[in-house]
Amino acid sequence: MDRLLEFAQQNPLLSIAFVGLTLALVVTEVMRLFRGFKGVTPAQLTDLINRDNALVVDLRAQAEFEKGHIIGAKHLLPSQVDPAGKLLAKAKESPVVLVCAAGVTAAGTAQQLVKAGFKQVSVLDGGIGAWTAAGLPLAKGKA
Structure with missing residues (x-):
């Protein structure tokens, strides 16, 4: 876990992109369930x-x-x-x-x-x- 936090601190743009993509996938799948x-x-x-x-x-x-x-x-x-x-x-x-x-x-x-x-x-x-x-x-x- 410490290495993950260290990576996130050293690579803020990659971390933000990862979080954004993860949220987009979650939202897409939730919308798919209710369509x-x-x-x-x-x-x-x-x-x-x-x-x-x-x-x-x-x-x-x-x-x-x-x-x-x-x-x-x-x-x-x-x-x-x-x-x-x-x-x-x-x-x-x-x-x-x-x-x-x-x-x-x-x-x-x-x-x-x-x-x-x-x-x-x-x-x-x-x-x-x-x-x-x-x-x-x-x-x-x-x-």
Whole structure:
């Protein structure tokens, strides 16, 4: 412990950076616990599709969707997501998994669905990139 204090005194900038990064990680993980939706891996998504008939909504641009999407996925742009709309309203109690390019864009849309009362909202961690990296198949063209 004495050596740790000595290091901190001799390297104040490194010590401050370490404390800042540690706090940022803690805050991020706490926020993750309370965000209302969960992240799923490609394997978990495959299980949700096969076992629970999850609704997969791809949020990427139409051209990207047509180049390759998860089989059975529906396409919506984030601006088109309407929790009361025809596609989503019937899935309020069912698993809904949002997919984007890297798993970042989908988080905002997931928050929107959680606030609208959806019970089983997930985001594909790593997005379509993680899906293809796992060697899973894609469908081409329009849904």
